[in-house]
Amino acid sequence: xxxxxxxxLQFLLTVWAATVVVFALMQVLPGxxxxxxxxLQATPEDVAxxxxxxxxxxxxxxxxxxxxxxxxxxxxxxxYVTHVPISPLIADxxxxxxxxxxxxxxxxxxxxxxxxxxxALLRGRAAGAVLSGLSQVGVAVPNFLxxxxxxxxxxxxxxxxxxxxxxxxxxxxxxxxSHLVLPVLALALVQAAILTRYVRSxxxxxxxxxxxxxxxxxxxxxxxxxxxxxxxxxxxxxxTVAGVQLATxxxxxxxxxxxxxxxxxxxxxxxxxxxxxxxxxxxIVMVLVLMVLVLNLVIDLLYTVLDPRVRSRS
Amino acid sequence: MRRTDPQAGTxxxxxEGLTIxxxxxxxxxxxxxxxxxxxxxxxxxxxxSGKSLTASAVMGLLASELSAAGRVELAGEGxxxxxxxxxxxxxxxxxxxxxxxxxxxxxxxxxMRVGDQVAETMTLHGTARGRQATARAVELLDxxxxxDPAQAARAYPHQLSGGQRQRVMLAxxxxxxxxxxxxxEPTTALDVTVQAAVLDLIDEQIAARGTGLxxxxxxxxxxxxxxxxxxxxxxxxxxxxxxxxxIFTRPQHAYTRGLLAAxxxxxxxxxxxxxxxxxxAEYRGPGTxxxxxxxxxxxxxxxxxxxxxxxSDAGEDARPLxxxxxxxxxxxxxxxxxxxxxxxxxxxIDVSVxxxxxxxxxxxxxSGKxxxxxxxxxxxxASAGTVRVGDVLVDxxxxxxxxxxxxxxxxxxxxxFASLDPRMTxxxxxAEPLRSLGAGSAERRRRxxxxxxxxxxxxxxxxxxPHQFSGGQRQRISIARALICRPRILVADExxxxxxxxxxxxxxxxxxxxVDEYGLTLVFVSHDLGVVRHLCDEVVVMRGGELVxxxxxxxxxxxxxxxxxxxxxxxxxxxxxxxxAQ
Numbered sequence: 001x002x003x004x005x006x007x008x009l010q011f012l013l014t015v016w017a018a019t020v021v022v023f024a025l026m027q028v029l030p031g032x033x034x035x036x037x038x039x040l041q042a043t044p045e046d047v048a049x050x051x052x053x054x055x056x057x058x059x060x061x062x063x064x065x066x067x068x069x070x071x072x073x074x075x076x077x078x079x080y081v082t083h084v085p086i087s088p089l090i091a092d093x094x095x096x097x098x099x100x101x102x103x104x105x106x107x108x109x110x111x112x113x114x115x116x117x118x119x120a121l122l123r124g125r126a127a128g129a130v131l132s133g134l135s136q137v138g139v140a141v142p143n144f145l146x147x148x149x150x151x152x153x154x155x156x157x158x159x160x161x162x163x164x165x166x167x168x169x170x171x172x173x174x175x176x177x178s179h180l181v182l183p184v185l186a187l188a189l190v191q192a193a194i195l196t197r198y199v200r201s202x203x204x205x206x207x208x209x210x211x212x213x214x215x216x217x218x219x220x221x222x223x224x225x226x227x228x229x230x231x232x233x234x235x236x237x238x239x240t241v242a243g244v245q246l247a248t249x250x251x252x253x254x255x256x257x258x259x260x261x262x263x264x265x266x267x268x269x270x271x272x273x274x275x276x277x278x279x280x281x282x283x284i285v286m287v288l289v290l291m292v293l294v295l296n297l298v299i300d301l302l303y304t305v306l307d308p309r310v311r312s313r314s
Numbered sequence: 315m316r317r318t319d320p321q322a323g324t325x326x327x328x329x330e331g332l333t334i335x336x337x338x339x340x341x342x343x344x345x346x347x348x349x350x351x352x353x354x355x356x357x358x359x360x361x362x363s364g365k366s367l368t369a370s371a372v373m374g375l376l377a378s379e380l381s382a383a384g385r386v387e388l389a390g391e392g393x394x395x396x397x398x399x400x401x402x403x404x405x406x407x408x409x410x411x412x413x414x415x416x417x418x419x420x421x422x423x424x425x426m427r428v429g430d431q432v433a434e435t436m437t438l439h440g441t442a443r444g445r446q447a448t449a450r451a452v453e454l455l456d457x458x459x460x461x462d463p464a465q466a467a468r469a470y471p472h473q474l475s476g477g478q479r480q481r482v483m484l485a486x487x488x489x490x491x492x493x494x495x496x497x498x499e500p501t502t503a504l505d506v507t508v509q510a511a512v513l514d515l516i517d518e519q520i521a522a523r524g525t526g527l528x529x530x531x532x533x534x535x536x537x538x539x540x541x542x543x544x545x546x547x548x549x550x551x552x553x554x555x556x557x558x559x560x561i562f563t564r565p566q567h568a569y570t571r572g573l574l575a576a577x578x579x580x581x582x583x584x585x586x587x588x589x590x591x592x593x594x595a596e597y598r599g600p601g602t603x604x605x606x607x608x609x610x611x612x613x614x615x616x617x618x619x620x621x622x623x624x625x626s627d628a629g630e631d632a633r634p635l636x637x638x639x640x641x642x643x644x645x646x647x648x649x650x651x652x653x654x655x656x657x658x659x660x661x662x663i664d665v666s667v668x669x670x671x672x673x674x675x676x677x678x679x680x681s682g683k684x685x686x687x688x689x690x691x692x693x694x695x696a697s698a699g700t701v702r703v704g705d706v707l708v709d710x711x712x713x714x715x716x717x718x719x720x721x722x723x724x725x726x727x728x729x730x731f732a733s734l735d736p737r738m739t740x741x742x743x744x745a746e747p748l749r750s751l752g753a754g755s756a757e758r759r760r761r762x763x764x765x766x767x768x769x770x771x772x773x774x775x776x777x778x779x780p781h782q783f784s785g786g787q788r789q790r791i792s793i794a795r796a797l798i799c800r801p802r803i804l805v806a807d808e809x810x811x812x813x814x815x816x817x818x819x820x821x822x823x824x825x826x827x828x829v830d831e832y833g834l835t836l837v838f839v840s841h842d843l844g845v846v847r848h849l850c851d852e853v854v855v856m857r858g859g860e861l862v863x864x865x866x867x868x869x870x871x872x873x874x875x876x877x878x879x880x881x882x883x884x885x886x887x888x889x890x891x892x893x894x895a896q
Binding site: 306 | 373375400401404405406407408409412413415417420421422423424425426434435438439470472483486487
């Protein structure tokens with residue numbers, strides 16, 4: 001129990017440190033937010049007026065506390081450039097990105113676990129080598145290239161799925177899914193190739209374990225022993241990697257959202273950067289950091305569920 | 315208690331002309347034996363003799379790159395087990411044949427409660443299900459004498475000790491009361507007192523069920539204790555078989571005689587050395603105490619009378635060469651961010667060794683003997699107390715002091731496979747200690763050649779790599795490395811426990827010779843009381859970080875003062891003891 005508490009405390013400390021780093025980075029950037037917002041022809045008076053309006057003339061610690069305090073209330077402030085509140089924009093786009101990333105990870109695991117296990121079981125045979133080879137190729141393909149190839153084949157060629165755009169589930173679930181298929185595949189296929197290699201080596205490792213032999217000595221078949229005793233043990237190293245890969249997927253989503261014109265947080269981030277909308281960039285980066293930290297926390301808690309040895313170490 | 319006529323009726327297990335091999339070579343030559351219902355058969359041999367392969371073939375658990383031919387029949391099953399597919403074999407395993415493996419640490423699934431792992435044997439074969447299987451599992455855990463079996467059933471493997479895990483394994487293997495139990499070195503990884511208890515348990519459980527036993531081990535004293543009949547395997551062949559009494563008192567084959575002689579640490583030849591396979595012809599058999607008395611022990615076999623050979627006894631130098639005072643070591647384990655709890659590995663140890671003395675340190679796992687040795691060698695710091703070696707106070711932070719000390723004190727480690735750098739030649743490995751002493755390359759080469767010869771290796775061994783040597787040869791390399799800077803003290807941490815019996819005798823003889831020849835002071839750490847008795851003249855018994863008893867080998871072994879020492883001595887299997895009990 002105390003391990004759980006200390007892990008939560010560690011999480012909170014990391015989040016706090018992240019807010020400091022993100023805030024500091026934005027201050028270090030060259031250029032003045034008010035100057036940017038005021039435009040090229042602005043007089044020093046205009047800039048001063050904007051600074052006063054957005055509170056940019058206050059001391060930095062006060063600005064920092066104001067920003068963090070706002071976020072705690074769910075308020076990311078108002079954009080200096082578009083004069084629109086930032087929170088609703090983040091809330092909408094985060095949903096899209098989360099759906100994209102989590103669906104991609106799920107699809108990647110659905111492919112990687114059976115393919116990786118089969119590749120491990122077929123090691124030394126031609127079929128196993130083919131599977132390993134395919135996963136090698138997959139690792140080498142960047143996901144934007146996968147996206148373009150998928151669009152060429154399934155959208156432009158076969159016309160099965162739309163090439164871009166987003167439809168919310170309430171506007172029709174079928175449309176929602178068909179818009180999701182290609183972006184998810186673009187992210188998931190590459191991810192599946194990477195995870196397949198980890199699953200394969202984790203299963204190979206587990207296949208050598210004495211307890212699989214014990215299970216067979218008790219009357220399990222070789223395949224039964226792997227399914228019942230092996231896979232859960234193999235899951236532990238795979239989950240470690242999958243956790244790290246989720247962060248990679250978030251970054252990949254930024255690119256894929258651009259390719260498929262999805263209104264996700266990646267698209268918003270790029271737009272905000274192009275508009276020099278510093279406060280929006282600051283808010284989105286903070287949300288991305290927070291998502292990675294939460295995912296890591298979830299992975300850590302998953303360990304405790306999966307592995308009794310971690311549980312009793314506390 | 316034991317069945318007298320195993321030959322009556324159809325045997326339980328019949329193995330005929332069994333061969334096992336890879337595509338390239340044969341590992342087990344045609345092999346035939348039978349086990350009667352309730353009979354206990356031992357299969358003995360050294361590593362690589364094919365004994366474990368034979369057991370795996372019977373269970374249908376051979377690795378996929380190996381194949382078996384011949385006939386294996388189990389009474390009541392009709393047909394050859396070797397022809398069955400995995401599914402049909404799986405139906406037999408756990409129901410009619412159970413198996414217990416060597417490594418209790420890795421043989422259980424770490425993520426599954428042990429009660430479920432015992433119940434699995436029953437649910438798989440439909441002999442019990444659900445609640446009933448769980449209840450049966452608790453009953454079985456009770457039968458193998460786990461304390462608080464209901465609680466134990468809910469434990470995970472890492473929460474149990476090695477001996478407890480092996481009891482769980484046994485409960486799982488016997489859950490369906492199989493007709494045949496195969497044990498592959500079931501007690502090799504256990505401490506002697508635990509080994510004795512587990513052997514008793516196997517004995518009790520199979521007697522209660524009338525189960526036949528195939529017991530695989532390299533340890534002759536263990537096999538004599540458990541089995542009625544013995545097969546001796548060597549290099550893939552059965553060289554001899556017969557009753558325990560026949561094999562152990564009137565061995566016919568030279569290899570059997572050699573194995574027997576080499577495992578008998580109480581017997582020595584005319585020169586006071588342990589028997590090896592080569593010198594086994596003179597061996598008179600185990601359990602003749604007069605002979606053990608009459609033959610001088612290796613430790614006393616120097617040319618001069620032993621009492622004069624020791625400066626300590628001569629009274630010229632009464633100062634101990636090694637002096638350990640009030641040594642304590644506490645490890646701190648951390649959990650989470652703020653938790654810490656302390657583990658006391660050593661709780662105030664006092665030991666001294668006179669120049670030329672041979673001190674044995676015995677104790678079971680967790681007794682602190684390796685910690686003691688690591689502090690003595692300056693590898694880890696002590697929490698309190700002092701260690702003096704010669705004129706140096708050992709302190710891991712004092713680099714100059716350590717350098718001086720290491721000229722005097724060298725260590726031979728346990729695992730000859732892990733302790734040699736695989737990418738260095740023997741010459742580089744052996745000469746490495748000289749580098750830090752600043753010896754030139756010509757001198758290094760000359761002395762490496764000298765010392766490699768002294769440990770009985772060929773000169774061309776100098777240019778080969780560790781993987782090209784056997785375990786015994788590697789341990790010779792480790793000894794050569796320790797001796798090259800001509801230390802006064804040799805510290806050995808279980809140097810023969812990873813070696814086969816016949817090789818063990820050779821390495822012990824070598825150590826004994828070198829200690830005499832170089833006039834070394836020896837500190838010898840071992841869990842094996844027999845080895846220490848043979849090699850040392852003083853012994854300290856450790857338990858839980860404390861010294862339980864100290865004294866001369868004769869006093870401690872023959873007239874132990876402490877209950878723990880008595881239990882330890884009694885639990886150590888000896889050929890003579892096992893034969894007497896037969």
